[in-house]
Amino acid sequence: MERKTPALGKEELEEFRQKTKDFYEGKITKNDYKGYSGRYGSYAQRGGKCSMIRLRMAGGQLTKDKLLYIAQSIEKYHVKKAHLTTCQTIQLHDLDADAVCGIMEGAMEHGIITLGGGGDFPRNVMAPPLSGTQRGECFDVLPYATKAEEFLLSFLDAKKMPRKLKVCFSNSPDNVTHATFRDLGFVARPDGKFDVYSAGGLGNQPKIGMLMAEAVDPSRILYYILAMREVFLEHGNYEQRGKARTRFMRDKLGDEGYKQAYLEKLAQAEAGEDLTVSVEPEEIRKKADGTRVSGSRILEQKQEGLYSVLYHPLGGCPDPAVFGRLYNVIENMEEVELRIAPDETLYIVNLTGTEAEKVLEATQDGAQTPFESSVACIGSAVCQAGVRDSQSLLAAAVKAVREADLPASALPRVHISGCPSSCGTHQIGQIGFRGGVRMIDKTACPAFEVCFFGCDRQGEERLGQSAGTMLQDDIPAFLVEVGREVAASGLSYASWEKENREKLLEIAGKYTA
Incomplete structure (x- = not known):
């Protein structure tokens, strides 16, 4: 069965524009507007005088085309504040209604989704920022995170969940995405399979996730995601918002009861439509230029002679101009892209030694110590x-x-x-x-x-x-x-x-x- 990602049509965009205008004119309450705008990845900021917008980046992957669009939007709308989030998205802040709507509309043409960026929806699917390049990783999980994102986005207009749902992938024991304590986490193994964890999370009454399955073939990840959604729909708390996250279902059902409920939904999913996925890992064919570089912000990739440069703006809040500056630096560099990390760091990957030196020069304003x-x-x-x-x-x-x-x-x-x-x-x-x-x-x-x-x-x-x-x-x-x-x-x-x-x-x- 083919699933399609909901697109933001002109009529819906115009409705959002009108609702936003009504809010700023005092015709809609703060809570009512928040309940409405979250679906579109936008919220009014404290004080109700301006807005933010959240740009989803599946697996934290920021291609040159997306980077250019963001840089152009920042310049066009005079954006003065940006934030890299711990869910690997980019937030643009202090926006007026025209900027929010304009950025949202243009983003679609560049494969940037804002829908589901807030509210009771599946959130940005996470993956390690160095997946596919990291030395010692089990295997590249980014293609699976991309497939998971596409699948979850198809549920934006389906039955409403009790609250948000966070799904992530891990490629090594570094566990930078916290896959063992998210709503649903796929943890890569050396044998090329996944262990699956569920019903964990930080915040109020935090919990480490439960191990739900071992040695799952990667082609079957969507069955596990569908089971997670279905068990959340059936057993999630629709009455108490503070208790409406997956980890609280374990309090309601008990750990064994929760696991049984999940496995029942998994069996139903596997008996339904064909959800197997096929992934062809992208091989990085770029050749090194023989230049060797080293330093605290340099990481050697598993591709011999290639490097990643890390750039951590203080507080995860880069000067918005850095997006344009970085694009100008990497525009003509083969296979180079940015990755957003869950610790608010930007990684610029697939660099030769000479290219790494240029990127280092362009990112000197970042953190210098742990x-x-x-x-x-x-x-x-x-x-x-x-x-x-x-x-x-x-x-x-x-x-x-x-x-x-x-x-x-x-x-x-x-x-x-x-x-x-x-x-x-x-x-x-x-x-x-x-x-x-x-x-x-x-x-x-x-x-x-x-x-x-x-x-x-x-x-x-x-x-x-x-x-x-x-x-x-x-x-x-x-x-x-x-x-x-x-x-x-x-x-x-x-x-x-x-x-x-x-x-x-x-x-x-x-x-x-």
């Missing part, structure tokens, strides 16, 4: 649901750490979420912060809960341990004190933490007391 590559959600200055401004906290912390002149290895990447939703993935960071409040003399003060010792590596998954709540203004000083303690030991942060967990908690205690 700490500067910290992950932060867009924060409450923009997000309606945000509690605290993650971006301003990170900016203040980076400034303090730079002024303290700490060694690059003294602090790890930290993860900052402005609210319990964990868009900044704070629950799996070595150090994580979650926005909240702290009462002082009966006054609610801006604060963040701090947690330690999280890990997302496959087989070592561990949710962070809460260690209390710090005032937002105290966090930069806390990080500097930890960094100085680590620097004095002569160790890297990872090595120091293994032997000094009690010391870390002791330092944190001074700021949470």
Whole structure:
């Protein structure tokens, strides 16, 4: 049975344009507009004076054509703020109604989907940013993520789900997409098959996913996706939005009951229409030019003599002009494209040594240390649901750490979420912060809960341990004190933490007391 991705027709676009105009004229409430606009990948920002739009990028893959369109849109609509998300999408911010509608309409011609970018829909399907190029990977999973995205998009106009559904693929134990604790994760194995995990997730009441099946042939992934959707439709919570994610079905059914329900839906899916997929992996045939390069932002690909360059804009918020700058650099480079990572990093892949040097030159404004590559959600200055401004906290912390002149290895990447939703993935960071409040003399003060010792590596998954709540203004000083303690030991942060967990908690205690 052929499935088609819903297209945004002129009538529907005009309806969206009118609804958006009505919202800004005060004719539609904030909640009603949010419930409507999410389907189109757009939301009004905090304050209700401007909008954002979310551009889906299956597997984080950003081709030259898509890059050019985004760069041209940024220039045409004078976009001043962009954000790389932890779901491998690109958000453009501070847009008026004409910009939102114009970008949305033009995106379709370049294979960029905004539909389903918000609301109760399947979200952007994720894959490791270096899939197909990474040394030591089990196999290239990006083609399967692309097939999964096409399949899930065909359900946008089908029966409404209780809430969003996140599907992802992993190509190695690095588990950068968190495949073992998403709604549905396909984990590649050395034998060319997938293990399948389900009903995990971060945020409120987080859970590591359940292993549902082992050694699944990749051709059968769509049956497992259909089963996931069907069990969510039947057992998901339509009444309580806060409980309407797949992980809560395990509370309702019990782990064994959930697994049984899933396997029943899987059997029904396999007895239905033919959903087998056939994938021809794209082989990178590009030849090296003999130039050797190295550095902290250089990765050698499994293709001999080819490289990837990583670029991490602070807070995942690049200068919007970088999209045009990068396009100008790579326009005539064979097989080169960008990949968005779940940690808000951009990878430019399939570069010769000479090309890598040019890309390095064009991306010098990014993070220079692990700490500067910290992950932060867009924060409450923009997000309606945000509690605290993650971006301003990170900016203040980076400034303090730079002024303290700490060694690059003294602090790890930290993860900052402005609210319990964990868009900044704070629950799996070595150090994580979650926005909240702290009462002082009966006054609610801006604060963040701090947690330690999280890990997302496959087989070592561990949710962070809460260690209390710090005032937002105290966090930069806390990080500097930890960094100085680590620097004095002569160790890297990872090595120091293994032997000094009690010391870390002791330092944190001074700021949470």
